[in-house]
Amino acid sequence: MQKKEVTIYDIAQALQVSPATVSRGLKNHPSISKKTCKKIQETAQKMGYRSNALASSLRTSRSFTLGVIVPRLDSNFMSTVLAGMEKSAVELGYHLIIMQSFETDEKEKECARLLFNHRVDGLLVSTSAERGHTEHFAPFLTKNIPVLFFDRVPLDPHPFSSVTINNQRAGYELTKIMLEKGARQLLHVTGNTNLRVYKERLDGFRSALKEFSISILPDHIWQTNLGVEDGIRAAEKILRMKTLPDGIFVANDTCAIAIINHLQKHDIEIPDQIQISGFNNDPFASLFTPQLTTVQYPGTAMGERAVTTIVDLIKNKNKSPKREELDFTLIPGSSTL
Amino acid sequence: MQKKEVTIYDIAQALQVSPATVSRGLKNHPSISKKTCKKIQETAQKMGYRSNALASSLRTSRSFTLGVIVPRLDSNFMSTVLAGMEKSAVELGYHLIIMQSFETDEKEKECARLLFNHRVDGLLVSTSAERGHTEHFAPFLTKNIPVLFFDRVPLDPHPFSSVTINNQRAGYELTKIMLEKGARQLLHVTGNTNLRVYKERLDGFRSALKEFSISILPDHIWQTNLGVEDGIRAAEKILRMKTLPDGIFVANDTCAIAIINHLQKHDIEIPDQIQISGFNNDPFASLFTPQLTTVQYPGTAMGERAVTTIVDLIKNKNKSPKREELDFTLIPGSSTL
DNA sequence: TCATTTTGTGCAATCGATTGCGTAAAATAA
DNA sequence: TTATTTTACGCAATCGATTGCACAAAATGA
CATH class of the missing domain: 3.40.50.2300 (Response regulator)
Known part of the structure; x- marks a missing residue:
């Protein structure tokens, strides 16, 4: 049934040359004459030859x-x-x-x-x-x-x-934006800080606070999975706080938007009561109201x-x-x- | 420099058996004794053998x-x-x-x-x-x-x-939802209808309208690329219409949300003035206010x-x-x- | 015309794993 | 103990392309 594979040997036979010549001819090797190259390539085409990448890779180990x-x-x-x-x-x-x-x-x-x-x-x-x-x-x-x-x-x-x-610097700048606008009770919702990306964003958050001489309490840093669910949970937790934070740096957009959404549903004004920044500039981020402050991650x-x-x-x-x-x-x- | 590749031949030599036996032994071929299999696998492990998928694929053509x-x-x-x-x-x-x-x-x-x-x-x-x-x-x-x-x-x-x-049925149902709630001036923002998916959604839209005896004018069907930009453009075009539509079926969520967003900015009430439905149930869709009517595309x-x-x-x-x-x-x- | 260089091709080994077929050794049966 | 079946393994060809080396033919030079 299955048509036989056309190989360089078949082409070689058809043209009465050696497989070596065919192999070289197919890739315009300099030591093969233009004429032969052309003939080989035409016949290859005609016979429906397809190079076998596996064989080639095996031989060349690339x-x-x-x-x-x-x-x-x-x-x-x-x-x-x-x-x-x-x-x-x-x-x-x-x-x-x-x-x-x-x-x-x-x-x-x-x-x-x-x-x-x-x-x-x-x-x-x-x-x-x-x-x-x-x-x-x-x-x-x-x-x-x-x-x-x-x-x-x-x-x-x-x-x-x-x-x-440079996640550290990005985190620093996102935090600083909120600090410069007066935020003082900051929260950082992050991912698994075993990961360098999150650890560095956290470092950036820290150094911004430090610059404004704000001390950092462990319970201002929440580790989550940064999903929609996590955002909702975080928002609920925020709503239960005795004093609301006035700035939140969330380590990705998905979670940031989930938080905003949930807080808004409970009549919290963003950014007037709480400023929020995200991370990633996901395509949807710009469509939300209010538009999310974030970083464009290339x-x-x-x-x-x-x-x-x-x-x-x-x-x-x-x-x-x-x-x-x-x-x-x-x-x-x-x-x- | 580069360490030599360990092959079944090396293992064969080390164990004083044939490569064939090694090949079989590695995959617990029934005709090789348990004992030999075990020995082969252990030595393979010890010598740092890694099967060469290329060679295997070449031989088996799988x-x-x-x-x-x-x-x-x-x-x-x-x-x-x-x-x-x-x-x-x-x-x-x-x-x-x-x-x-x-x-x-x-x-x-x-x-x-x-x-x-x-x-x-x-x-x-x-x-x-x-x-x-x-x-x-x-x-x-x-x-x-x-x-x-x-x-x-x-x-x-x-x-x-x-x-x-079944895009046709999904399109039909999304359209019907709006029709049942009274929409009569419907618009369909779609993608390239050369694609069966969009063609079928359009068909669904059509058959729903037909069921409600609403005639379909060509300018009620807009072909776009369904991106955010396209949504914004569509929204502007809508705002310029003499009579606003009261229902829009958009063929994906991204574009639907872009449209909603833009219309809202111009003080159009969704869904009171215009009902809108999307398609895909993108993760963000549920976070928008109002939450998008859409289909979960598995x-x-x-x-x-x-x-x-x-x-x-x-x-x-x-x-x-x-x-x-x-x-x-x-x-x-x-x-x- | 003969020697030398350049061009164009072919030979044959190689990359590593697989597998149909054959056979010696071991196990079982008689 | 001899005949028969099982078990365990090896031989050697194969998958298709690549390439160092050798070599004949053609081109060039003297």
Whole structure:
């Protein structure tokens, strides 16, 4: 039934040349005459030849495949990053195998193993929220396969590359906006501070308060999962406080908006009673009333940069890891004064 | 420098058995004694052996890889579907190569070619918005590689499988909600009706109006790109109408919310003056005030179903294509009466 | 015309795992 | 003990493309 695979051998036979010549001719190798090249390519076309990437990869041990491990695919931000990655990858002749770690080290490890076996030429990782071990990336190191962390990088020191933004400064600036407008009872709703991104945003929050000589109490910092549910719960908790805070820095937009929404339902005026800022500039954020103060987190750019960097490392194995930081943009909205 | 690859030959030599035995032993082939199996696996572990998926795939011509082509990665709905796909795929021992067509036939074709060369075992496609040709999937057909369309399927008849929802009925029901509450001047803001999804939603809109004996004028149907910008433009256009509509069925949530937002800014009361319904139930939709009337579009489930179905087709090549339709859920909100 | 350089091709090994078929050894039956 | 069945394993070909090296033919130079 199934039509036989057309290989370079078939083409070779049809043209009465050797497979070696066909292989070279197909990619315009300089030592093959123009005429033969052309003939080979035409016949290949005619016979419906399709190069077998597997065979090629096996022989050359380059798969032109990049592995990507993300906590989850269904996040606004992450899908933007992936979009950027895919675009750049294709432009550079690579493609992506994308896997989810579901925020567990266990799965992350499993993904790494699988991608390793699949002989990816490079690995792009946004780490899981569990206290991140990095040993499972060691095999890549010994085989000299570049690994690059983006967005979420391990807290521990590691010998790999990374692409991030300066979360500390972003957190600092978002907090400062509220402080400058008079907020003094500040709250920070954050995610898992095992993750460097959240830890750094928290650091930024801290240093802004410090600058205004406001002492930081542990119960001004709430660790949540930053989902809609968490926002609602946080809002309820806020409503039960004896004195309301007058400024909240929420570590992502989803949660920030959930909080705003719930507080508004209970007749709290935003930003007059409480100023609120988010993080990420999710597409919906600008549509809310009041418009959310947030930072533009350059997802697409991050994806593109991650890929171009890792491809560069693949092509120049001798280069040492690169730590890159992208610019962010403050988006002032009417959720702060 | 680079450590030499450990292969089954190395293990074979270390254990003084044949590579064939090692190959079998690693996967507990029944014809290898338990004892030998165990010994082989232990040594493999000890020597740091990693199976070479490329070699295996080349030999068996099964790559355990599924190709996925989507219009774009950075869409809320799509990332949900992909999340579901990835999850199911891993569970079934497969993984995903994801590519974007950026809504052009050209790129879609290119993606198909690439994925074909990479010997994917199956192809999952959500078609581009351009008038979809399906010839580029023909090679898959001849090689008996299953192709399955999800969400966006070609308008033309085709010999492949599909997983969709009943967009026609969903559109019908969303429209009917507004009609039953008295709306009579209805507007439909839709996407590219070359796409079956939008065409069907439009059909649903039409049949609901017909049921209420309301005639449909072409200028009650606006084709847009359904983005935030498009929503704003649509809202402005609405504001300029001599008589305002009293009901709008928008073909996705993003655009619906953009419209609501803009109309509200111009003091239009939703739903009192105009009822509005969306489509998709994007995570943010429920946070808006008024809460959007929409349909829950089962992204994760769709992704999972698409993968389980295609894997089934891969394993049973003789089975004929399957057309599946998933259930949707109406989410009544306060954006309609 | 003969020597030398340049061009164009082919040979054959290689990348690592798989598998149909054959067979020696062990287990069982007679 | 001999015949028969089972069990456990090895041989060698195969999947398709790549590439260092050798070499013949053509082009150039003297």
